[in-house]
Amino acid sequence: MTAITDSSPETDPGELTATIDALAAAAPALASSSPMARAQALTAVADALDASVDELVSLAHDETGLPVPRLTGEVARTTGQLRLFAGELEEGSWLDVVIDTADPDAKPLPRPDLRRMQVAAGPVVVFAASNFPFAFSVAGGDTASALAAGCPVVVKAHPGHSATSRRTAEIVVDAWEGAGMPAGSFALVEGQQAGVTALEHPAIAAGAFTGSESGGTALARIAADREVPVPFYAEMGSLNPVFVTPGALAARGDAIVAGYVSSFTLGVGQFCTKPGLLFVPRGHDLDERLAAAVTEVEPARMLVARIAEANREGQAALSQVPGVRTIAAVATEADAELFGGPLLVATDLDTLLEHRDALLSECFGPTSVLVEYDGPQGALAAASALQGTLTATIHAEEGETAEVAPLVQLLRDRAGRLVWNGWPTGVAVSRAMHHGGPFPATNHAAFTSVGGSAIRRFLRPVVYQDYPAALLPPALQDANPLGVLRRVDGEFTRASI
Amino acid sequence: MTAITDSSPETDPGELTATIDALAAAAPALASSSPMARAQALTAVADALDASVDELVSLAHDETGLPVPRLTGEVARTTGQLRLFAGELEEGSWLDVVIDTADPDAKPLPRPDLRRMQVAAGPVVVFAASNFPFAFSVAGGDTASALAAGCPVVVKAHPGHSATSRRTAEIVVDAWEGAGMPAGSFALVEGQQAGVTALEHPAIAAGAFTGSESGGTALARIAADREVPVPFYAEMGSLNPVFVTPGALAARGDAIVAGYVSSFTLGVGQFCTKPGLLFVPRGHDLDERLAAAVTEVEPARMLVARIAEANREGQAALSQVPGVRTIAAVATEADAELFGGPLLVATDLDTLLEHRDALLSECFGPTSVLVEYDGPQGALAAASALQGTLTATIHAEEGETAEVAPLVQLLRDRAGRLVWNGWPTGVAVSRAMHHGGPFPATNHAAFTSVGGSAIRRFLRPVVYQDYPAALLPPALQDANPLGVLRRVDGEFTRASI
Numbered sequence: 001m002t003a004i005t006d007s008s009p010e011t012d013p014g015e016l017t018a019t020i021d022a023l024a025a026a027a028p029a030l031a032s033s034s035p036m037a038r039a040q041a042l043t044a045v046a047d048a049l050d051a052s053v054d055e056l057v058s059l060a061h062d063e064t065g066l067p068v069p070r071l072t073g074e075v076a077r078t079t080g081q082l083r084l085f086a087g088e089l090e091e092g093s094w095l096d097v098v099i100d101t102a103d104p105d106a107k108p109l110p111r112p113d114l115r116r117m118q119v120a121a122g123p124v125v126v127f128a129a130s131n132f133p134f135a136f137s138v139a140g141g142d143t144a145s146a147l148a149a150g151c152p153v154v155v156k157a158h159p160g161h162s163a164t165s166r167r168t169a170e171i172v173v174d175a176w177e178g179a180g181m182p183a184g185s186f187a188l189v190e191g192q193q194a195g196v197t198a199l200e201h202p203a204i205a206a207g208a209f210t211g212s213e214s215g216g217t218a219l220a221r222i223a224a225d226r227e228v229p230v231p232f233y234a235e236m237g238s239l240n241p242v243f244v245t246p247g248a249l250a251a252r253g254d255a256i257v258a259g260y261v262s263s264f265t266l267g268v269g270q271f272c273t274k275p276g277l278l279f280v281p282r283g284h285d286l287d288e289r290l291a292a293a294v295t296e297v298e299p300a301r302m303l304v305a306r307i308a309e310a311n312r313e314g315q316a317a318l319s320q321v322p323g324v325r326t327i328a329a330v331a332t333e334a335d336a337e338l339f340g341g342p343l344l345v346a347t348d349l350d351t352l353l354e355h356r357d358a359l360l361s362e363c364f365g366p367t368s369v370l371v372e373y374d375g376p377q378g379a380l381a382a383a384s385a386l387q388g389t390l391t392a393t394i395h396a397e398e399g400e401t402a403e404v405a406p407l408v409q410l411l412r413d414r415a416g417r418l419v420w421n422g423w424p425t426g427v428a429v430s431r432a433m434h435h436g437g438p439f440p441a442t443n444h445a446a447f448t449s450v451g452g453s454a455i456r457r458f459l460r461p462v463v464y465q466d467y468p469a470a471l472l473p474p475a476l477q478d479a480n481p482l483g484v485l486r487r488v489d490g491e492f493t494r495a496s497i
Numbered sequence: 498m499t500a501i502t503d504s505s506p507e508t509d510p511g512e513l514t515a516t517i518d519a520l521a522a523a524a525p526a527l528a529s530s531s532p533m534a535r536a537q538a539l540t541a542v543a544d545a546l547d548a549s550v551d552e553l554v555s556l557a558h559d560e561t562g563l564p565v566p567r568l569t570g571e572v573a574r575t576t577g578q579l580r581l582f583a584g585e586l587e588e589g590s591w592l593d594v595v596i597d598t599a600d601p602d603a604k605p606l607p608r609p610d611l612r613r614m615q616v617a618a619g620p621v622v623v624f625a626a627s628n629f630p631f632a633f634s635v636a637g638g639d640t641a642s643a644l645a646a647g648c649p650v651v652v653k654a655h656p657g658h659s660a661t662s663r664r665t666a667e668i669v670v671d672a673w674e675g676a677g678m679p680a681g682s683f684a685l686v687e688g689q690q691a692g693v694t695a696l697e698h699p700a701i702a703a704g705a706f707t708g709s710e711s712g713g714t715a716l717a718r719i720a721a722d723r724e725v726p727v728p729f730y731a732e733m734g735s736l737n738p739v740f741v742t743p744g745a746l747a748a749r750g751d752a753i754v755a756g757y758v759s760s761f762t763l764g765v766g767q768f769c770t771k772p773g774l775l776f777v778p779r780g781h782d783l784d785e786r787l788a789a790a791v792t793e794v795e796p797a798r799m800l801v802a803r804i805a806e807a808n809r810e811g812q813a814a815l816s817q818v819p820g821v822r823t824i825a826a827v828a829t830e831a832d833a834e835l836f837g838g839p840l841l842v843a844t845d846l847d848t849l850l851e852h853r854d855a856l857l858s859e860c861f862g863p864t865s866v867l868v869e870y871d872g873p874q875g876a877l878a879a880a881s882a883l884q885g886t887l888t889a890t891i892h893a894e895e896g897e898t899a900e901v902a903p904l905v906q907l908l909r910d911r912a913g914r915l916v917w918n919g920w921p922t923g924v925a926v927s928r929a930m931h932h933g934g935p936f937p938a939t940n941h942a943a944f945t946s947v948g949g950s951a952i953r954r955f956l957r958p959v960v961y962q963d964y965p966a967a968l969l970p971p972a973l974q975d976a977n978p979l980g981v982l983r984r985v986d987g988e989f990t991r992a993s994i
Contacts, residue, residue: 027910028906028910031910032906073605073606074605076604076605077605077606080604080605087987091987093984093989098928098929098949098950099929100925100927100928100929100930106925106927107573107577108570108571108573108574108577109570109574109923109925111925111927112919112925114925114927114929114930115929116929116930116931119909121942121943122910205935217726220721220726221721221722224717224718224721225718228884228885228936228937229714229717229936229940230936231941231943387725398965401965401967401968402967404968405968408968409525409529412616412959413525413528413619415959416957416958416959416960417959417960417962418959418960418961418962418964419962419963420961420962420963420964420965420968421963422609422962422963426606428597428603428606428608428609428611430597430608430611431595431597431984431987432595432596432597432611432612432613432960432984433597433611433613433960434613434958434959434960436957436958438702438957439725439726439727440725443726444728445618445957446618446728446953446954446956446957446958448958452595453595453958456943457943459943460913460933460935460942460943461913461931461933461943461945461950462909462912462913462914462915462931463913463914463915463929463930463931464915464917465914465915465916465917465919466916466917466918466919467915467917468895468898468917470898470899471898471901471902471905471917485989487590487928487929490584490588490928492590492982492989
């Protein structure tokens with residue numbers, strides 16, 4: 001295994017400036033390229049990455065220690081994302097076309113002919129994540145959705161997988177430009193200062209980020225404090241609470257133990273959807289089974305030394321909170337600086353509420369907290385104490401739906417995805433997916449970083465008023481040459497006008 | 498006329514806290530109210546305002562000096578907005594329902610059943626505008642769209658029309674709560690500190706603002722710097738450039754003179770869509786006609802003393818820029834502190850580019866700058882120098898469309914609304930309208946503050962994964978009891994599943 005540090009060479013400032021100048025120069029051509037041409041180019045990128053899967057997985061395995069099967073699946077997910085956006089471009093509803101034809105009799109003012117569609121927001125800087133060297137990195141969902149929108153992209157590579165990032169970027173550039181997309185409309189830069197400088201560059205119109213709450217919040221403030229503020233979409237920390245009802249506990253305690261331990265230790269706990277909290281009825285009698293399941297999980301290499309160190313520090317802090325007991329801990333050897341072993345601690349609701357700063361902080365790694373609660377009111381009190389989260393899960397039986405309805409309501413106010421009798425890890429990439437949630441899950445709960453709607457972060461509407469046919473984009477022309485679904489005078493139709 | 502100051506009594510801090518506590522307490526009930534119930538309540542508010550139009554117009558006329566016919570029309574626009582959102586709630590596409598049914602064979606992961614819809618973002622603080630005492634104030638578009646979304650609203654009144662605001666709020670509360678909406682889910686507060694305190698309150702989930710660039714930017718930074726940052730939607734300054742081609746100048750110079758002077762002096766120039774820049778071909782020969790039209794416009798009362806003063810200062814600054822000549826100025830009497838008279842100055846493109854800080858700053862009032870340009874390249878150079886704007890207008894003849902296409906492209910990158918052979922003032926309230934644009938027109942170009950899509954600012958998606966039918970909201974149930982258009986496995990349909 002390659003030795004990993006958290007630093008990577010900084011892109012030379014002059015090269016960075018040239019990269020962003022090229023990005024800005026490519027923006028008009030990319031924005032006015034046809035959606036079909038972008039769909040074909042995204043598909044070409046997907047095909048090229050698939051063709052290089054062995055090389056890419058090998059590089060990423062060396063750099064991240066993630067298992068080959070997981071990385072192979074992640075490449076498939078990544079190319080699936082690229083093809084999902086290609087399909088969305090062809091389908092066309094992302095254009096959000098709304099047309100109100102002229103109404104000279106409208107009150108209080110005559111209404112002109114108004115035709116609205118989505119256009120590219122402009123050049124985007126993407127901050128790649130540590131934990132997904134493909135799916136949330138160089139050619140990941142942020143890049144795919146921004147390119148789909150017609151926005152040039154500069155990716156700031158994560159230092160945990162520099163070689164993988166560089167090789168991926170080469171493949172993307174070749175396939176993307178080879179498919180006719182403007183030269184310079186996709187680029188990779190490296191280094192923390194390069195990322196900040198890119199975000200501060202006047203040509204940049206938006207940013208996207210996946211990572212820690214501290215990193216996302218700091219970059220969001222930089223975006224907001226620019227002379228010309230730009231939107232910044234940060235997907236950050238999340239506790240992903242899971243609530244188990246008495247009925248579910250009685251009916252399938254063993255399955256819940258197995259599913260929970262598997263979910264919070266999957267990928268050495270390095271998922272933003274890792275269940276960090278399990279709420280179970282007091283008197284659950286799960287300790288032994290949980291301890292047995294957790295101790296079967298071997299310590300494993302984590303992504304970078306900084307993450308492994310933070311996990312050990314977080315575990316130590318959790319264990320020391322008064323009123324917290326350890327159900328199971330698998331120690332790592334002292335010299336295994338990159339390794340992390342699982343830790344499961346338990347406490348009760350009163351302790352959780354008393355020490356909420358310590359117990360309601362995300363510990364990124366194979367670490368989780370079991371919390372014992374009393375009755376439905378206890379579950380509601382627990383839910384009320386939670387901050388925003390990407391997901392919230394309930395395990396319950398069919399006969400308990402009426403009883404848990406108030407809990408669903410409370411969790412909905414705090415989460416972007418509500419999971420029933422499942423586990424939050426394993427995010428399906430599909431049109432309906434929402435991977436977002438109230439702060440600190442994200443900094444703007446209206447947007448998702450996974451699924452077809454992720455494109456919306458990189459679009460803005462423009463309305464044409466009384467424009468001549470010759471100057472209207474195809475999507476807005478009477479004949480509807482793209483055949484997209486449009487809302488015309490209030491009605492949805494694919495018909496011409 | 499009532500003497501106006503820019504200060505109004507501050508809402509007592511204790512009362513403010515109680516108001517926001519009540520807002521937070523009302524949020525769950527309002528969020529879970531049926532869209533139909535909210536539609537009926539919005540209609541009840543519209544009916545009640547219409548029934549009080551004479552009283553409201555009289556109050557607003559006394560406070561703002563705006564003419565009675567304009568204010569009467571503005572009340573109709575305001576109640577029209579409320580009814581537009583009622584109609585949208587009934588139609589249902591705002592829910593943005595996307596359903597992907599389970600696919601156990603999906604690669605790389607089996608896909609669960611995923612059902613996504615929009616839900617209320619939470620309590621909203623609305624900062625009312627000076628220049629629209631009804632349509633962008635207490636019961637204006639921000640309030641209507643937030644209430645439609647199911648979000649409680651606290652409005653920070655504009656001090657320029659306190660009595661109008663208070664009476665409007667009484668009517669809104671009576672009609673809204675009388676229609677069964679939760680007590681305390683709409684409230685009015687007054688004073689600058691009260692507005693800031695409300696925006697900083699942990700229960701507030703979003704803010705909306707219409708006003709100056711400095712005010713909007715300052716509030717947006719407060720929203721971004723909160724411990725829990727919240728989205729803030731500011732509609733701010735705009736120059737609304739108008740480009741006149743040689744063909745249009747030759748064909749209808751007189752009509753352009755009349756339309757331009759009427760548009761930039763309408764409402765004493767106190768519109769965010771006022772055309773602050775007119776680009777005309779050098780050698781236009783319009784000076785005399787423009788001067789004649791401008792000098793026919795009498796000085797008129799402006800909204801508040803601060804605005805009138807800023808207009809006079811802005812006019813003085815414009816006149817003093819080297820290379821700028823005055824086409825026409827109508828002076829106000831020295832003691833008419835609230836009054837503003839029109840000013841039209843002219844310069845050439847080189848001067849504009851040399852003194853862009855002075856000449857490309859919005860002067861809110863009956864003030865505009867004519868800029869002479871040479872040929873199509875001159876127009877493109879001018880457009881390239883512009884910042885973001887709400888609108889950009891072209892006056893051209895049918896035979897010139899090919900020639901102006903590059904100009905349209907440049908303007909589209911900078912504007913939210915492209916107007917052809919019209920004038921930007923007079924914003925139609927309709928589904929297709931987009932009233933927004935790149936900074937400084939707004940601080941988030943993806944959102945509009947006018948038209949049916951304004952509701953999107955106050956929504957966020959939630960996806961239900963593998964949920965039992967008994968716990969799904971009506972919009973997501975198999976039977977589609979609301980009959981809304983849904984995207985199911987990629988296809989748009991109103992059918993059941």
